[in-house]
Amino acid sequence: MRVTQKILTDRSMQNLNNILSRVLRTQDILSSGKEIRRPSDDPVRFNQVLSLRTSIEKLDQYTSNVEDGINWLNLVDESLSSVSGVLEKVRTLVLQGANGTLTAEDREMIATEIEAYLEELIGTANTSYAGRHLFSGTQTLTVPFSREGDIITYYGDNNSIILEIENNTTLAIGFPGDDVFFRGFEASSGDMTSVDFNNYNGSSFTINGKIVNIDSATITSLSDLVNLINNDPNLKSEVYALSDGDRLILRSRTASPLSLSGAPLEAWGMIDSGGDILNSREAEGVFKVVEDIIKDLRNNEVSKLSGEDLGNLDEALDNLLAVRSQVGARTLRLENSRNRFEEFSVNFKKLLSLNEDIDVAEVVMQLNEHQNVYQMALAATARVIQPTLLDFL
Amino acid sequence: MSNAFFGLEIAKRALQAQQVAMDVTGHNIANSNTVGYTRQSPKFSQETVSSGGLFVLPHLRNLGAGVSVNEVQRLRDKFIDLQIRQESRTASYWKTIDEGLEQIEVIFGEPQEGALSEIFDRFWNTWQELAKSPESQAARALVAETANLLSTAFNHTHNQFVVQQQQLNEKIAIKVDEVNNYVQQIYDLNQQIMKLSLGGGNANDYKDQLDLLVDKLSNVLDFQVSENSNGTYSLILQGRILVSDKEKRFLEVEANSTTGFWEVKFQGEEQINLDYQNGELKALFYLRDEVVEEYKKYLNDLAGGIINAVNTAHKQGYTLEDPPVKGGDFFVGQDAATIALNPSIDADPGKIAASLTGAPGDGENALAVARLRDQAIVDGSTPDDYYRGVVSRLGVEKAESSRLLTNQNLLVDQLDMRKEAVSGVSLDEEMTNLIKYQYAYQAASLLTRTVDEMLDTLVNRIK
Numbered sequence: 001m002r003v004t005q006k007i008l009t010d011r012s013m014q015n016l017n018n019i020l021s022r023v024l025r026t027q028d029i030l031s032s033g034k035e036i037r038r039p040s041d042d043p044v045r046f047n048q049v050l051s052l053r054t055s056i057e058k059l060d061q062y063t064s065n066v067e068d069g070i071n072w073l074n075l076v077d078e079s080l081s082s083v084s085g086v087l088e089k090v091r092t093l094v095l096q097g098a099n100g101t102l103t104a105e106d107r108e109m110i111a112t113e114i115e116a117y118l119e120e121l122i123g124t125a126n127t128s129y130a131g132r133h134l135f136s137g138t139q140t141l142t143v144p145f146s147r148e149g150d151i152i153t154y155y156g157d158n159n160s161i162i163l164e165i166e167n168n169t170t171l172a173i174g175f176p177g178d179d180v181f182f183r184g185f186e187a188s189s190g191d192m193t194s195v196d197f198n199n200y201n202g203s204s205f206t207i208n209g210k211i212v213n214i215d216s217a218t219i220t221s222l223s224d225l226v227n228l229i230n231n232d233p234n235l236k237s238e239v240y241a242l243s244d245g246d247r248l249i250l251r252s253r254t255a256s257p258l259s260l261s262g263a264p265l266e267a268w269g270m271i272d273s274g275g276d277i278l279n280s281r282e283a284e285g286v287f288k289v290v291e292d293i294i295k296d297l298r299n300n301e302v303s304k305l306s307g308e309d310l311g312n313l314d315e316a317l318d319n320l321l322a323v324r325s326q327v328g329a330r331t332l333r334l335e336n337s338r339n340r341f342e343e344f345s346v347n348f349k350k351l352l353s354l355n356e357d358i359d360v361a362e363v364v365m366q367l368n369e370h371q372n373v374y375q376m377a378l379a380a381t382a383r384v385i386q387p388t389l390l391d392f393l
Numbered sequence: 394m395s396n397a398f399f400g401l402e403i404a405k406r407a408l409q410a411q412q413v414a415m416d417v418t419g420h421n422i423a424n425s426n427t428v429g430y431t432r433q434s435p436k437f438s439q440e441t442v443s444s445g446g447l448f449v450l451p452h453l454r455n456l457g458a459g460v461s462v463n464e465v466q467r468l469r470d471k472f473i474d475l476q477i478r479q480e481s482r483t484a485s486y487w488k489t490i491d492e493g494l495e496q497i498e499v500i501f502g503e504p505q506e507g508a509l510s511e512i513f514d515r516f517w518n519t520w521q522e523l524a525k526s527p528e529s530q531a532a533r534a535l536v537a538e539t540a541n542l543l544s545t546a547f548n549h550t551h552n553q554f555v556v557q558q559q560q561l562n563e564k565i566a567i568k569v570d571e572v573n574n575y576v577q578q579i580y581d582l583n584q585q586i587m588k589l590s591l592g593g594g595n596a597n598d599y600k601d602q603l604d605l606l607v608d609k610l611s612n613v614l615d616f617q618v619s620e621n622s623n624g625t626y627s628l629i630l631q632g633r634i635l636v637s638d639k640e641k642r643f644l645e646v647e648a649n650s651t652t653g654f655w656e657v658k659f660q661g662e663e664q665i666n667l668d669y670q671n672g673e674l675k676a677l678f679y680l681r682d683e684v685v686e687e688y689k690k691y692l693n694d695l696a697g698g699i700i701n702a703v704n705t706a707h708k709q710g711y712t713l714e715d716p717p718v719k720g721g722d723f724f725v726g727q728d729a730a731t732i733a734l735n736p737s738i739d740a741d742p743g744k745i746a747a748s749l750t751g752a753p754g755d756g757e758n759a760l761a762v763a764r765l766r767d768q769a770i771v772d773g774s775t776p777d778d779y780y781r782g783v784v785s786r787l788g789v790e791k792a793e794s795s796r797l798l799t800n801q802n803l804l805v806d807q808l809d810m811r812k813e814a815v816s817g818v819s820l821d822e823e824m825t826n827l828i829k830y831q832y833a834y835q836a837a838s839l840l841t842r843t844v845d846e847m848l849d850t851l852v853n854r855i856k
């Protein structure tokens with residue numbers, strides 16, 4: 001082949017450019033510490049990098065969820081533990097008060113002491129953490145319990161706050177106050193699974209004299225009806241609704257019974273034609289038990305104190321213990337998850353680093369190699385370009 | 394051999410011919426670095442004088458009468474020219490595509506910080522945080538703020554695609570101007586070459602310029618070249634003469650009535666069908682109408698899927714107002730260009746419907762929104778998978794175009810070298826030739842002197 005000076009210089013320039021672009025790429029990799037700077041650097045690995053980053057982000061979120069859950073449950077457990085302590089003290093006082101040799105004044109003193117304990121119990125039940133009340137169900141902004149005169153009112157609801165601890169797995173970490181401390185009077189309907197709310201369009205019923213209108217455009221299911229009652233500002237201070245899936249349950253916020261009327265309630269099996277409630281439960285719970293004790297102490301009902309009251313108190317303590325064991329079980333589950341997540345996170349981060357980060361030693365070696373080649377190419381170019389026949393004429 | 398002065402005549406012709414050869418060599422050396430220059434070479438040819446007649450002996454008839462340079466040749470391989478034009482047109486196509494895809498890569502900005510994938514992670518995680526503390530105004534404000542961030546990121550990315558399309562559109566107009574400019578120059582050169590060839594002149598250097606212009610034009614458009622007998626070129630584009638020694642046609646751009654983008658057509662005539670084209674112009678059209686449009690569509694589908702799914706889920710829940718009401722649309726707009734957080738939510742994050750029951754501590758609806766991340770809400774995929782798919786696809790396309798461009802450039806370099814091997818000026822060679830011609834010139838001078846002495850003897854010494 002005929003070789004001209006231009007071929008030599010062009011070729012040398014090309015080679016120098018190629019080597020320099022390799023040096024540039026290696027330096028870019030080295031100074032950023034990342035091998036994948038753009039999707040086109042390695043599309044397959046890029047996809048993995050992005051996917052791993054998302055997995056790590058999700059895992060971090062779940063770890064944070066789980067840790068918040070553990071903190072929350074620890075607070076619940078502390079509160080319940082202090083309630084147990086107080087109830088133990090009340091139990092000792094009840095035994096003392098059941099002693100037949102005591103005078104009415106003595107019992108009044110004990111009653112006053114227990115009353116102070118009741119206030120303490122209510123205070124504990126009203127504990128809040130970061131602006132959220134522990135025991136008001138999902139009405140977390142509302143102080144759950146109040147006691148005025150001797151009427152105890154529960155302002156929360158029966159729902160539990162939940163936490164997503166991994167993909168599509170939730171854990172209830174709330175313990176509504178009506179399950180733990182005090183539940184008011186309750187009325188429930190019959191099975192309502194087959195009720196068609198279109199048939200009740202425009203009809204209404206009353207709860208404690210307050211009218212609830214059924215509009216089938218917005219009420220299509222039992223849970224819509226529950227929400228309607230719960231979100232009604234007129235009813236809010238007196239009653240709340242819940243459902244076990246089949247039945248509508250209305251709970252009074254206090255121990256006093258509800259007055260219900262209306263054709264729909266009758267059709268759903270909540271009241272009879274005379275307006276009497278068919279299925280009802282009296283108020284119950286720790287606060288009720290302690291309040292009964294105070295009443296019986298003041299009324300000198302010694303036999304009731306040592307019998308029924310003590311029995312109820314032991315039952316309340318057992319119930320509390322059962323709740324605490326649930327709290328413990330859920331805390332354990334969250335702790336297991338946390339440990340697992342930590343392990344996952346370490347593995348994912350290792351994988352990400354394998355995919356994304358450079359092997360510094362290797363890249364430095366490469367850079368040196370490229371630089372050496374560049375130097376040699378420069379030297380060769382300097383020699384090749386210079387001589388022509390002109391130099392020898 | 395009938396003329397005593399014949400020897401002088403031969404010597405004169407030799408001197409002239411060697412001088413021309415030395416001029417050509419000088420021209421070659423002078424242009425050794427001129428772009429597009431083709432090495433020239435003098436074509437020596439023997440001269441004979443037909444000196445017939447009855448009384449001339451047969452072996453003395455048609456004696457050699459010296460030398461002449463009757464042509465200066467351009468040393469060029471037309472087949473390599475054809476190959477170079479084809480391959481460098483393809484290289485220009487891929488270069489334009491590669492640059493366009495690189496710009497799209499920069500627009501997505503993955504996997505750097507602040508890119509969309511990171512904002513997605515943040516967006517869904519803030520819903521998780523809201524699900525944990527639905528009554529918290531801080532968590533609500535964070536959701537609103539991140540939704541604004543996500544909307545802005547979508548708007549911004551979309552806008553950059555629009556800007557890229559506009560830039561490509563402008564480039565098309567510029568390229569068409571460039572083509573017209575080349576057409577005019579080629580036409581002018583054709584005229585000059587035609588005139589020269591009529592007068593029997595040497596048009597080598599005009600032809601070099603012509604070839605250079607055709608090379609440049611063929612990077613932009615795909616056309617056929619045919620050389621006419623007078624040395625001019627005819628360029629044929631889609632069966633129509635673009636330029637010849639007699640006529641020229643210019644191209645022009647006209648806005649498409651629906652898209653508003655430029656279309657290319659022959660001036661005052663029909664549109665040019667770019668389907669069968671190659672080169673820069675085709676690449677610009679392909680980028681503008683298909684590649685960028687496609688990625689814009691992906692982005693719109695992604696935004697649309699998220700808007701629909703989030704809005705549908707959001708409407709199932711209740712707000713944090715007193716009394717709680719059903720949630721409205723979380724996002725307004727329907728694609729990446731128009732997506733925005735509902736202004737009423739932006740003004741009051743309490744309007745975010747995090748609760749499924751209306752209770753402030755219930756975060757189940759926020760959780761339902763957070764879970765959309767793992768649901769097939771965008772064209773049968775989860776939003777993460779969809780987005781990753783789009784960007785990976787871009788990566789594959791960009792890697793492919795880079796690879797093709799590199800290969801094509803190698804091919805063109807190879808061809809360039811072959812062309813240079815034929816047409817390039819080798820200084821060594823020219824210097825050798827120079828020496829050769831110099832000696833021939835010196836020898837011819839000696840011949841003149843010898844004949845001169847011979848004639849001197851004949852004229853002056855014979856008495």
